[in-house]
Amino acid sequence: MNKDTTSDKSHYTILFAGGAFAALALAKRLVDHAKSYPFQLLIIEKSDSCNGLAYNINQSPYVTTNNPAKTCSIDASDENNFIDWSAKFGWPHSPDCYPPRYFFGKYLEHTLAKIISSASNKRIQFNYICGEEVVDCERQKDGSYLVYSQLKLEEKRIIYRANTVILATGNNKPNLPKFAKNLSPSRIVENTMTVVNQKKISAFDVDQNIAIIGSGFSAMDAMTIRFFEKIKPALDYAQNSASIRQQDIGKIYMISRRGLINYIPSEEPEISVNYTLSNQVCLTLVDTFFDSNKLIQLLNQEFRRGESLGYTKHQVVLALDNVLIELLEKLSSDSERHKFIKDYWTVLHAHQNELQEPSAKIFQLLEQEEILQVMEGHIKGNIHMEGEDVVIEFEENREPLKVDAVINTAGLEHSYEELVHQNALLTNLEKRGYISPHRKTNLGLEVNERYEAINRDGFSMPNLHPVGRLIEGEAIYKKFGLWFTGNSGIRSIRNMCAELAPIILQDIELKSNSVI
Numbered sequence: 001m002n003k004d005t006t007s008d009k010s011h012y013t014i015l016f017a018g019g020a021f022a023a024l025a026l027a028k029r030l031v032d033h034a035k036s037y038p039f040q041l042l043i044i045e046k047s048d049s050c051n052g053l054a055y056n057i058n059q060s061p062y063v064t065t066n067n068p069a070k071t072c073s074i075d076a077s078d079e080n081n082f083i084d085w086s087a088k089f090g091w092p093h094s095p096d097c098y099p100p101r102y103f104f105g106k107y108l109e110h111t112l113a114k115i116i117s118s119a120s121n122k123r124i125q126f127n128y129i130c131g132e133e134v135v136d137c138e139r140q141k142d143g144s145y146l147v148y149s150q151l152k153l154e155e156k157r158i159i160y161r162a163n164t165v166i167l168a169t170g171n172n173k174p175n176l177p178k179f180a181k182n183l184s185p186s187r188i189v190e191n192t193m194t195v196v197n198q199k200k201i202s203a204f205d206v207d208q209n210i211a212i213i214g215s216g217f218s219a220m221d222a223m224t225i226r227f228f229e230k231i232k233p234a235l236d237y238a239q240n241s242a243s244i245r246q247q248d249i250g251k252i253y254m255i256s257r258r259g260l261i262n263y264i265p266s267e268e269p270e271i272s273v274n275y276t277l278s279n280q281v282c283l284t285l286v287d288t289f290f291d292s293n294k295l296i297q298l299l300n301q302e303f304r305r306g307e308s309l310g311y312t313k314h315q316v317v318l319a320l321d322n323v324l325i326e327l328l329e330k331l332s333s334d335s336e337r338h339k340f341i342k343d344y345w346t347v348l349h350a351h352q353n354e355l356q357e358p359s360a361k362i363f364q365l366l367e368q369e370e371i372l373q374v375m376e377g378h379i380k381g382n383i384h385m386e387g388e389d390v391v392i393e394f395e396e397n398r399e400p401l402k403v404d405a406v407i408n409t410a411g412l413e414h415s416y417e418e419l420v421h422q423n424a425l426l427t428n429l430e431k432r433g434y435i436s437p438h439r440k441t442n443l444g445l446e447v448n449e450r451y452e453a454i455n456r457d458g459f460s461m462p463n464l465h466p467v468g469r470l471i472e473g474e475a476i477y478k479k480f481g482l483w484f485t486g487n488s489g490i491r492s493i494r495n496m497c498a499e500l501a502p503i504i505l506q507d508i509e510l511k512s513n514s515v516i
């Protein structure tokens, strides 16, 4: 052992690498459901807080979560946990409102404090360390793991031993654009999924030049909203009146680092989902449970009604968002839910052409009219204000873009290679062959049904459990049998933790019985 390395004598039952949302969601379940056998739990977090990337408490109060308050509980078996907490801590809004992300960060801090206190009541040894980065992990002959961590402020390595290791490292920094402090909130829309922000998009004046960052689902939604709310009426009006000219319509610049390449899964999904549905519909579908018959009936009925009023099916689907949310209350069993999703997509499949057409048509029309310009490029530095303009600079050798407002829809997902490359621990686990890419999506790591990592040779790594955003591909595919990317948020992570906790507790119980 070199002289800068200390070996921690403590042997932990469970050691977490990463201590943000996923870690807390799992730790809470473990502590709440622990029986009488003793265990020692250690969470090692490399930053100085438990807020993770998403819920930093210093961010703007204008940035909200994608989830209404009523779905923000960290615990799947206690739906009101967040609402009850937020009422106590002075959030005056209804459960249907979207809480600011910084506020959710506060919730995580209070949740951690609560877990610590529950653990001490149950005599569980619970330690949470900040400022230390787990950099490697090595399986021993006896099945335990040696875990190597690095102190942030000192050149010192520490070695721990643990029976079970939880990889809760998230998926690292998303490649999101950065906004300068001087950028007025009225000039930027983040998170196109909230109704408030969609209204903000509708409110941009027709002559404003808008940059949409990203080219996925949400970008298409933003384009569609702007088209129907402002551009189409202006184009219609321009045909009949000289008072508005084509030139008076602002431009849309759609900026994408990958260009307009669709996400293509390596295998055919069970059901094709290439519809231009709004993201909100998809999220609602994936995240919630519905009464399938009622919804299909409603959908067909709405299509007929919409048609008779001269609306496209795409518009009808967008309008259905609110109705879908109303159906949240109805819980059904897994099989009912699965059946519903299949039925739902079957109905939509029958309307695929009509559904796809409007978005594609809008896209083509806007390009033809030279209102829409797609730009492939990487954004450099901060997006900032210069006088009245919002300025976007590029890595590529090209003039900065000056616009009136920015709609950011850039995705958060990383390929396995990008993910592994950014994190020393994952790089080392990859070198050891302990982890492998998610087979179907290449997003995050592959796990088995016990949430154990699958190694390079396709075998399970006992007691090595990746959780949270790190297994985003798996969470979505496994839960719903459908292809959605970038939706491994609060609800799916807490559900996965609810499934994993009893598996770990059962293992501990078995071990403690075998020792006795």
Ligand SMILES: Cc1cc2nc3c(=O)[nH]c(=O)nc-3n(C[C@H](O)[C@H](O)[C@H](O)COP(=O)(O)OP(=O)(O)OC[C@H]3O[C@@H](n4cnc5c(N)ncnc54)[C@H](O)[C@@H]3O)c2cc1C
Pocket: 017, 018, 019, 020, 021, 022, 023, 044, 045, 046, 047, 049, 050, 051, 052, 053, 054, 064, 065, 066, 067, 132, 133, 134, 135, 168, 169, 170, 171, 172, 174, 412, 423, 424, 425, 467, 468, 469, 470, 488, 489, 490, 491, 493
């Ligand atoms: C900007 C942003 C906004 C989001 N908004 C929403 C939203 O509104 N609603 C929603 O449902 N989801 C949202 N998400 C998704 C979000 O990723 C999940 O909701 C959830 O927070 C993921 O939790 P996690 O613990 O898996 O990952 P993270 O929150 O990323 O936490 C991982 C933690 O591990 C630590 N860590 C990493 N490597 C190591 C290491 N080697 N050793 C020790 N510590 C390590 C990191 O410092 C970090 O604190 C958002 C994500 C981002 C990036």
